[in-house]
Amino acid sequence: MAASASRGRSGVRVVSAGRLVLGIDTAQRFGSIALAGNGNAAAWESLAPGEHSSGLSRAAERILSGRGLELQDLAGIAVSGGPGSFTGLRIGLAWAKGVCLGLSLELTLVSEHEVNAYRHRQSPGLIATVLLVATLREAAGASKVTVAAPELPSPLLESLRGAGFLTASADSLPPTAAAVAELGDRNLLAGRAEDLAAAAPSYGRAPNARKPTPSP
Secondary structure, eight states, X not given: OOOEEEEETTEEEEEOSSOEEEEEEOSSSSEEEEEEETTEEEEEEEEOTTOHHHHHHHHHXXXXXXXXXXXXXXXXXXXXXXXXXXXXXXXXXXXXXXXXXXHTOEEEEEOHHHHHHHHTTTSSSOOOOEEEETTTTEEEEOTTOOOBOTTSOHHHHXXXXXXXXXXXXXXXXXXXXXXXXXXXXXXXXXXXXXXXXXXXXXXSSOOSOOOOOOOO
């Protein structure tokens, strides 16, 4: 994207040079949204539980407008593709699909496991991530990765530590959407954009809902 400027409601709108990717993570109870320029996250906001749907558009507007940007200045949108909450994943992906379709932007999905491993990339050795899926206390593990999040149930934490794993805290790290934006930028540069009609998240488990059993 070339640097440009145009007149807006608040005066001159200056658009920074470089690729801009918006990252969205609504896979877990606490969500977040971030903006990356040329592959580096520069701004982010957290979404409290219950704000995934109502707060997503407002958070995106705040992040962009504060920098003199609009949605059409983006090169694309990256969204967490799960595993995670059924409702949360659908909210994030539906919002991103709508924006990408309306503005002809590219969309890419990023694995929640890859996101969590990426956030701990400075840790020594291999990294393994373990995610809690929704509220069922089910664990979804990824074979290529390795640090366990400290919010896991104590028995699982003790088992991991007993097996020689180190556990790492993410409290001091930027929110997960920052990693989604940075990894999403890599995906788009590599040509890994999703088909807007076919893009779907991976929930990591079967849905709770079941078809009613027919009466005899």
